Amino acid sequence: MTDLTALTRICPPPGQATGIRWDTIEAGLGMPLPQDYKQLADRYGPGTFNDYLHLFHPHGVTEFVNLTGPMPGRIRAQLRKDYNQGTHPVPYAPDTLFACGATDNGEYLFWITDPAADPERWRIAINEARGPRWFTYDGTLTAFLVSVLSGQIHVPQFPHSILDSPARFTPPHPTLWKPEAPSDTQPVDTAAIRSWARAHGYDVPPRGRIPPAIREAWERANRP
Template sequence: MDWAQTERVLGTALPADYKLLVETYGDGVYDETVWLLVPDSAYGDCDLHAQTAERDEILADLWEFETKPAALLEAGARVLPWAFEEGTGAFLYWLVRPGQHPDEWTVLYNEGRGPLWEHHGTGCSAFLLAVLTGTAETEYFGHLYEVLKPTEHRFETAGQTLGASRR
């Protein structure tokens, strides 16, 4: 993975825990629910660069008629997607604040098909672990753990789940 190139394209460094997730797992889905975005994925839906550009455009249009979340009212604050929820339109973002080191970024969940945002004061790996183990304090992912009640967690690569590349 060429992290230096990815960070140049995005205009920012990325959190170390995210890099470790990508290097360990690559693009794919946790427990058939949370898809990890990866730089230069062969699958457009899983590509960090493609999804960042798409989400930036969608959110710019959205905020012409909806109020931004309070966390984004700070000058220079923005969001950067790192994952999405299967079948819901919901995205997980980092809250990128000016002057803040990427390892200090926290998670914002947007329900995708509505105006609600949920802030979590943790990084992406800790949040993902909390979601998968049912310990996340969230209105949105509680159903995942209650419905699945997994005794073991699964990660499937995008290739295993989606088949041949869709680019």
């Protein structure tokens, strides 16, 4: 039984497989992608596992979950800065880490892209959003999902409640969001926004105006 077959048994996909031009995607990224990920992304499409694990996808509905969007580059830049300055431990060379997912708590899932030309040998790494711990899984992304969702392994950074309900996959349901009028806008703690942004891999200036994209991401994440 393949890992994808095992995954579809414990977590049924939402519908028909999607069609993705992988040659175009890989050319745009400038690197090959693991075959298991391509099959996984084709079969499930964009979405979230157990309302917690968000996989980056070429058809991600926002830049924050789009594999070809700016997030992988932003996250790598932050890791490189942490690595060079010794701010937080990074157990792998940042240039070998490519973000392929995120969690509701702010952790990121990475491919360890070593060797670069052989994606079938890439492993998975998970950081801790607000701490120094890392977890490494010696296998593919699909095998990792099977192991987590079936309870075979527990990632220390993940809450045990992730398995409180049967495994499920939820496609995105984009909604039109309109900001409140300025007269209704409540004051916010910009220090809290900066702290949140750094924990989630954004390069935010220590003072001055917070970039609109970061402010919008914070508002989405903290909307009641």
